[in-house]
Amino acid sequence: MHPNPHTEAARRAPGRPASATRRRLAGAAAAIAAVVGLGTLGTPGAHAADNPYERGPAPTESSIEALRGPYAVSETMVSSPAVTGFGGGTVYYPTSTADGTFGAVVIAPGFTATQSSLAWLGPRLASQGFVVFTIDTLTTLDQPDSRGRQMLAALDYLTQRSSVRNRIDGSRLGVMGHSMGGGGTLEAAKSRPSLKAAIPLTPWNTDKTWPEVTTPTLIVGADGDTIAPVLTHAEPFYSTLPSGTDRAYLELNNATHFTPNTSNTTIAKYSISWLKRFIDDDTRYEQFLCPLPRPSLTIEEYRGNCPHHS
Structure with a gap:
């Protein structure tokens, strides 16, 4: 003092x-x-006074790499019969309401997969100050366009009817997804420009061009992906995003299509930073995104625009 x-x-x-x-x-x-x-x-300091959406203490490299953030997390199951337009799921949320409302993120699985394939992201992201909804799709065979619509239905349920709706700022929402869920993430962002952040993880889609997406988008590819190879999926998805859109391409080193299905520090740290930066407009996290991260043992390549537009 x-x-x-x-x-x-x-x-x-x-x-x-x-x-x-x-x-x-x-x-x-x-x-x-x-x-x-x-x-x-x-x-809060002067910057926090400028930005009422900041949540949690100032970040460090170790805080964004940690298995858990500063918030204790609770979870609640949402059964499929209780909802329409998607297949139910699990909501992870900060237990305390002392800091007010939080931004929210829906996460969708890939082809033939269920929410359990991405369950590790629920508490990891929620403990950093988000409401996170890992969902099941109507069938495990749903295609990306259907998954995109289901993600938006899940966001609407989360913000309008769920038991945690009063904990959420409905103007600060994002989407994430793996494989066909990653393709669905792009579909959701295309359909709803008001979304603040999108993170497709080793995404798959037959549509290769995304000039309509204006949501800040971080695309995560894997150098060893043989199911959605980066040359025909993640890279063209990224390169066709408009230059006026905040965008980044993170290619994981020594990784496969299924790397996002298990706890991964690199995916977590950059997802947390992207969601904080664009859902919460928390520029304290800009330091982890700009200047662009360099290739490393876990990063094959990282591209993006710096400084960010929004």
């Missing part, structure tokens, strides 16, 4: 001893100054 300038000045001031009355007045002034000082320390 910085020294209180008033009490420091009083301590150094020469002169005769203060009278009892003067001491009482000085004590009261010091107490007020201390309370004001504590109040200042206990409230």
